[in-house]
Amino acid sequence: MRVALFATCVNDALYPSTAIATVRLLERLGADVDFPAAQTCCGQPQFNTGYRRETEPLVRRTARAFADYDHVVTPSGSCVAMIRDNYPRIGARAKAEGRGEELAEAAASLVPHVYELTEFLVDVLGVTDTGAYFPHTVTYHPSCHGLRMLGLGDRPRRLLQAVRGLELIELPGAEECCGFGGTFAVKNPDVSEAMGADKLRNALSTGAGVLCGADNSCLMHIGGMLRRQDAPQRTLHLAEILASTEEEPLV
C-alpha cells in the first residue's frame, strides 16, 4: 500500500526521530512510504491564533502536496484535527467572502485521505500488535485533539498493550489538558504552567519511566517541564515505541 507521510513541521525541525520511527514502523508493516517534499506545515498555529486568511496558502500547499495519495498518515493528532475540522471551515469562509471555491475544493479532496497514525494502524491496516518490543514502564497521555476532536478512543492503548515487554500504567487525570495549547503556552504562561505542573504530578505518581503521547507538541511542553525539574521520567512519541523491536531496540 502506498502511503504518504505527513511529517509535520514540528517533527521535521525538532523531532525527526518521530518521523523516522513512523517510516520504519509503516515499512515494517508492509507499506510503501513516500515523503512528498512540498509539504511543510498544516497551518494550525496560525489558524488557532486568529490568522485564518494567513493560513490559506498552507491549506493550498498541503492539499496540493498530497493530492496524489489515497492514504496520508501523520504522527500528530492535532494536525489531523486541524485538517479535518478546520480546512473545510477555511474553505467555506473563503467562498462566503467571495474568493471562489478553490480552497473549499482543496479541503474536500484532502480531508477523507488523512489519518492519524493510530487510526491508520488500527482501522486501515487492521493491526494492533505491531511486533514491537519495549521493555519499560509506560504511562500514556491521550492529548485533547486525539481524545476529543478525533475520538481515538482506546486505539493508542490497545497498540501499547500489545507491545512485548511493555508495562502500561494508567495515568490519573489522563483526560485533562496538559496546558500546552499552542500559543496559549506563551500568551497565558502562568495558567499553562499550573496545568502542566498538575500533569507532571499525575505522570510522576505512576512511577513510569516513560510518558508516552501521540502529539509531540504536548510532549515538548511536558518534557520541557520534566527536564527543567530533572524528573526521572522521559517523554516519547508512540511511534518511537512502536518502531522499537528486539532486533533494533530503542534505548
Add this chain to the structure above:
Amino acid sequence: MSGTFMGMPAFPKAARDAVRDTTLRGNLRHATRTIRAKRAAAVAELEDWPQLREAGKQIKDHTLRHLDRYLEQVEQAVTAAGGTVHWAADADEANRIVADLVKATGETEVVKVKSMATQEIGLNTALEAAGIRAYETDLAELIVQLGDDLPSHILVPAIHRNRGEIRDIFRDNMASWGRPAPEDLTDRPADLAEAARLHLREKFLRAKVGISGANFMIAETGTLVVVESEGNGRMCLTLPETLISVVGIEKIIPTWRDLEVFLQLLPRSSTAERMNPYTTMWTGTTDGDGPRTFHLVLLDNGRTDTLADEVGRQALRCIRCSACLNVCPVYERAGGHAYGSPYPGPIGAILTPQLRGIASEVDASLPYASSLCGACYEVCPVAIDIPEVLVHLREKVADQGGRGHRLEKAAIKAATWLLDHPAALTAGERLASRTRKLHPERLPGPGTRQWTNSRDLPDLPAEPFRDWWKKNHA
C-alpha cells in the same frame, strides 16, 4: 464596589495572581471536581442524552432564526395576561426602566432572585445610585453581596469561598444589612444556612417589590420560568406586590413542549440533579395569587449584534448551566474573577467579547484564555462549539490590531512565507541544527522568555527529517 468588574486587568495578569492564591486554587479544585463527577453521572443516566442535546440546539437555533416573530408573540401574550412589556436596548436603558418602576411604587427596597441578566447590567449599583437597596436572596449571591465581593461562577457565585471564609463574612457583615448572625456561628453548613435563612426571612416578608430574571420565556403563552434550588426564588416571585423581570431576548422558547427538553438538559448539566427542587412559572398576573403587577423588561445589550455573527451567534443558545466552567482546566486555575465579567469560564470567554465588544484590554484578551482543549464543547448541553467561536473571535482581535497584535501579525506572515517556501525553510532548519551547540537553555524576548521560564527547550536534532529522508530514501 460590589457588582462592577470595571477596570479589571487583562486575563493573563489577573490569572497570574489567581494561580498563586493557594486557598483559591484549593477551593476551586475541590468544588469543580466534585460537581464535574456528579454531572457526568447524572448525564450518563439518560440513554437519549445526545438526542436531547441535539434537540436543545435545534430549538434554540430555530428560535434565534425567527427571534423577531417570537419576541412579538411574547409581548402580545404577556400583555394579554395582564403584564407590561418594556424594551431595553442596553444596560443603561434597562437600569433606568427598572429604577423608575421601583420608584413609582414608592418603595426603597427590593428582593432579588439570582439573575445573570441583572448582574450583566450592574442593576444593583444602578439601583443604589437611585436610592434603592437591592437584597440578594440566593445564598451564594448573599455571600458575595455581604462580602463586598464579585461573583466568580454562573451557578455558584461564591465558589471561590470556603466555609470558614463564609462564616467570617456572615459574622462581620450581616448586621449592617439586617438581622445579625449569631455570636457563636460555626462553619457547619447547616448553621451557615440557618443564619442565612433567618437573615433573609425578614426581607422576604417585608418586601413589596421583587426583581428576577428568567431561565425561559414560553412564547405561546407568555409564561416565564425560573428554576432554582433554595426556594428563595419562589418567595421573591410570589410574595411581593410588584414583580419586575429582566430577561435577555434569547431566553425565548416557542412552546411548552420545548420546555420538556430544557428541563432535562439544564438541571443535570448544572447541579447534576435529575430535577431542580423549585420550578416557578407565571403568566402575567392572576387575581388573588402572587404579584398584582408584573413588568417584563426585554434586554438586548449586545445580543442583536451577536446574532448577526454567523459563527458567534451559537453563544446565544447558552442556558447558563455552567457545565463548561466546571470542566475547564483554565477556569479551575484562574478562577472566575480573571474573566472580568459576571460570565466567567469558557462561555464567558465567547459571550463577553461579543456582548461588550473587544475594545477593552480585558475583553480582547478573553478569546485567548483557553488551550482549546475542547472539554467545554463536549459537556455543553446545547452543543455550543466554544473552541470554534474562540478562534473566530481571535481573528477579530487580530484584525483589530493594537497592542502586540501588529508584531504578531508580522511574525505570522514571515513564518507563513517561510512555510510556503520549502527551500528557504530547509535552509533555516539546517542552519538551526548546525548551530545547535550554541543555543542557550533559556532565551530572552517575548514568547521565548515565557516558554523558558518553566520549561527547557527541546534539543535541536543533528539534521531535520527532510535531510534524513533525502539521504536514506530519495
